[in-house]
Structure formats: C-alpha cells, structure tokens
Amino acid sequence: MQQNQIEMQVLKKHNFGAGPCILPGSVLQQAANAVVNWNDSGLSILEVSHRSPEFESVVLKTQLLIRELLNVPQSYEVLFLQGGASTQFSMVAMNFLQGRACGAYLDTGYFAQKAIKEAKLFGKVAIVASSEDKDYSYIPDHFETPSDAAFLHCTSNNTIEGTEMFSFPETSAPLICDMSSDIFSRTINVRDFDLIYAGAQKNMGPAGMTLVIAKNEFLNSVKHALPSMSDYRVYRDNQSMFNTPPVFSIYVSMLNLLWLREQGGVTGIQLKNHKKSELLYEEIDRNPLFYGTxxxxxxSKMNITFKMHDPSMEAEFLRFAAGHGVVGIKGYRTVGGFRASLYNALPLSSVEFLVQVMQHFEKEKTMVYSMGTQIAGS
Structure with missing residues (x-):
C-alpha cells in the first residue's frame, strides 16, 4: 500500500474500541435528532416521561425486537436493568445462590474472575474449570458440574483475552451466561440457557442499560426476600419500570436493533462478522511482526487480541496506526499488546484498512532492517 493511499483515509476514524461500541451512522443521526426533538413532539428524548405512552411503546418495541432477533420463547422474560453487567455478578448470586449448596463457575478470564469474586459474598463457589494455566488463551471443555450446583455460570466471550465459546456445556444445572460482548453477533439457542445477561455497550447500544433474558420458571425458583432493586421478579412484574429506566440507552438500542434487522438479522450479521475476523486473523498469522494470543x-470473532514478536515496537505501531486514523486497538492494561474489536456496526472496509496499515508497517520495518544490514556489511 502506497503512503499517499493511506493518507487519503486519515480523515476517517476506524474505531476498534472494546466499548462503548461503534454504532451505525444512521443510528447516531436518528439519536442526535431525538435529543433535540423526539418524533416532532417538541421534547427531547432526554426529558420525556418514562411513564408516557410514547416511551412505553419504545420499551415494548425494543423487547419485541429482541424476541424476534434472538427467537426468545414466550416462557422467557426480556428485562432492562441498570448497573451494567458488573452488577449482574452480585445480582445473580444474590438471587440464585443464597441458601443453596454452591454456584458452579467456569473461569475463562478477567470478567469471569470478577463474577466469581462477587458470588463468594453470597455462598459457596465451585470453579469447575479454569484456563488460567495458559494465560486464559483457551476455553476449557472437559469438566463436570457438581450435582448439587444451584447453577453453572459461564462467559461466552472474553473481551480482554480474545477467546469465545462456540458451544455451551450440557449440564443438569441451570445455565447462566454473561454474553455482554457477543450477544446479537451470532445465533444462539436461548432455550439452552436459564438466564442470559449482557451490558448494552458492545453490540446493542450505549452504556447505561443491561439486558436480561430469563426463564420465568427459573425466576420463580427464588423464594427468599431480596432488596427490590436486586430482585429480577420486581423488574418482571413492573415491565422493567420499577424505577426510572435508562431511557436514552433503551431508545438507541431500539434504533440499533432495527438497523440489525435490516442487515439480515443475527444470521446476516454473523456472516459479516465471520468475514471480518477471518480477514484480520489471516493477516496476523501471515505478518511476521505479529502473533495471535x-x-x-x-x-473470538468479536475481540481479536495480538502482540508483536518485538515488544519494543508496539508503542511505535500504535502511533503509526493512530496517525492513519486507526483508534482503539491498544490492548487491555493488564495484558498489553493489541485488541481490535469487530462489533456489528464496524464495516469490513475498516478491517481491510487495518490490515493495510499492518502491511505497510511491515514494509517500512523490512526496509529499515534491509538498509541497516547493507550499511553494516559495507
């Protein structure tokens, strides 16, 4: 790739940030208009009453879109909560672990560890398997769940470590899954799970809202008293509006889900996501400067993690990429390296451009090395 070809792209930012997610331009424009004047009502979406019939219809439409896109059975509830997925770490244990034998957890990385830490505040935790022995570079697939486990908790996609579960364990215990960073990116069978939770800020919408999809039978198994704001049944019985919900986040999520439906739904976007991730992994495996972790x-199809064989070059590559409009690829602070998040709204053209940037950097370094070798040998 020629230098002038790269420079032509500088005006556009290619956002590979791990969250909040990139959103489609059409969604951003609709959201911007609604902030000023929502549906020609003379009110901003930021100031409209959450009890108004107009916003209640937004909540209902968003729930129906989720049911449609994920094929959610009627025996499951679709709930909107606040506090992000991190609040779910304790809320899950508070609802389903207290007074029971143990909660079984699959330890696959940073956020699984956080869930385990919170659960220990409410009862006994059994870690059924862990990939810590190899720096969380894989998903354990041979383990047994204790027969008396109240549930088995897993994390479908590990945002920091760059691993993803492509199949889920068969277990007699209720299955709970944190799907924060890959929900709506691929097809799933909701019936395989008793409860799914996901922060909105990866593939659904802006931060501030958490999606919970839960089997009613599972919710009804809770018999002990709970604080109202930590009780899933309260959200269910009040149509997710026990208190003021995250109005703007729900509204923008609705817009984004409408956009997703236009892309062919989850099945359609899954094909696009596969193409994006395969393209980047092919370059990581081909380019002698980089390697996948x-x-x-x-x-993972969503969060591609990689490093450089020469760590001293990583800061230089970050500057090089940023100088050409590629942002958000710095790896998580505890692991270093790089992470490119390929959420639904990121176009294939951005991945193609990142690949070109990596190739151009390789050529520059090869040229510098070649010149240095020639000078040393003269």
Missing amino acids: AMPAHR
Missing part, C-alpha cells in the same frame, strides 16, 4: 480453535 488466543489458541486458534478458541479465537
């Missing part, structure tokens, strides 16, 4: 069979 996750085991190939467990590589």
Whole structure:
C-alpha cells in the first residue's frame, strides 16, 4: 500500500474500541435528532416521561425486537436493568445462590474472575474449570458440574483475552451466561440457557442499560426476600419500570436493533462478522511482526487480541496506526499488546484498512532492517 493511499483515509476514524461500541451512522443521526426533538413532539428524548405512552411503546418495541432477533420463547422474560453487567455478578448470586449448596463457575478470564469474586459474598463457589494455566488463551471443555450446583455460570466471550465459546456445556444445572460482548453477533439457542445477561455497550447500544433474558420458571425458583432493586421478579412484574429506566440507552438500542434487522438479522450479521475476523486473523498469522494470543480453535470473532514478536515496537505501531486514523486497538492494561474489536456496526472496509496499515508497517520495518544490514556489511 502506497503512503499517499493511506493518507487519503486519515480523515476517517476506524474505531476498534472494546466499548462503548461503534454504532451505525444512521443510528447516531436518528439519536442526535431525538435529543433535540423526539418524533416532532417538541421534547427531547432526554426529558420525556418514562411513564408516557410514547416511551412505553419504545420499551415494548425494543423487547419485541429482541424476541424476534434472538427467537426468545414466550416462557422467557426480556428485562432492562441498570448497573451494567458488573452488577449482574452480585445480582445473580444474590438471587440464585443464597441458601443453596454452591454456584458452579467456569473461569475463562478477567470478567469471569470478577463474577466469581462477587458470588463468594453470597455462598459457596465451585470453579469447575479454569484456563488460567495458559494465560486464559483457551476455553476449557472437559469438566463436570457438581450435582448439587444451584447453577453453572459461564462467559461466552472474553473481551480482554480474545477467546469465545462456540458451544455451551450440557449440564443438569441451570445455565447462566454473561454474553455482554457477543450477544446479537451470532445465533444462539436461548432455550439452552436459564438466564442470559449482557451490558448494552458492545453490540446493542450505549452504556447505561443491561439486558436480561430469563426463564420465568427459573425466576420463580427464588423464594427468599431480596432488596427490590436486586430482585429480577420486581423488574418482571413492573415491565422493567420499577424505577426510572435508562431511557436514552433503551431508545438507541431500539434504533440499533432495527438497523440489525435490516442487515439480515443475527444470521446476516454473523456472516459479516465471520468475514471480518477471518480477514484480520489471516493477516496476523501471515505478518511476521505479529502473533495471535488466543489458541486458534478458541479465537473470538468479536475481540481479536495480538502482540508483536518485538515488544519494543508496539508503542511505535500504535502511533503509526493512530496517525492513519486507526483508534482503539491498544490492548487491555493488564495484558498489553493489541485488541481490535469487530462489533456489528464496524464495516469490513475498516478491517481491510487495518490490515493495510499492518502491511505497510511491515514494509517500512523490512526496509529499515534491509538498509541497516547493507550499511553494516559495507
């Protein structure tokens, strides 16, 4: 790729940030208009009453879109909560672990560890398997769940470590899954789970709202008293409006889900996401400067993690990429390296451009090395 070809792209930012997610331009424009004047009502979406019939219809439409896109059975509830997925770490244990034998957890990385830490405040925790022995570069697939487990908790996509679960364990215990960073990116069978939770800020919408999809039978298994704001049944019985919900986040999520439906739904976007991730992994494996950190069979389609064989070059590559409009690829602070998040709204053209930037950087370094070798040998 020629230097002038790269420079033509500088005006556009290619956002690979891990969250909040990139949103489609059409969604951003509709949201911007609604902030000023929502549906020609003379009110901003930021100031409209959450008890108004107009906003109640937004909540209902968003729930119906989720049911449609994920094929959610009627025996499951679709709830909107606040506090992000991190609040769910304690809320899950508070609802389903207290007074029961143990909660079983699959330890696959940073956020699974956080969930385990919170659960221990409410009862006994059994870690059924862990990939810590290899820096969380894979998903354990051979383990047994204790027969008396109240539930088995897993994390479908590990945002920091760059691994993803492509199949889920068969277990007699209720299955709970944190799907924060890959929900709506691929097809799932909701019936395989008793409860799914996901922060909105990856593939659904802006931060501030958490989606919970829960089997009613599972919710009804809770018999002990709970604080109202920590009780899933309260949200269910009040149509997710026990208190003021995150109005703007729900509204923008609705817009984004409408956009997703236009892309062919989850099935359609899954094909696009596969193409994006395969393109970037091919370059990581080909380019002699880089290497992937996750085991190939467990590589995430959403969060691609990689490093450089020469760590001293990583800061230089970050500057080089940023100088050409590629942002958000710095790895998580505890692991370093790089992370490119390929959420639904990120176009294939951005991934193609990142690949071109990586190739151009490789050529520059090869040229510098070649010149240095010639000078040393003269």
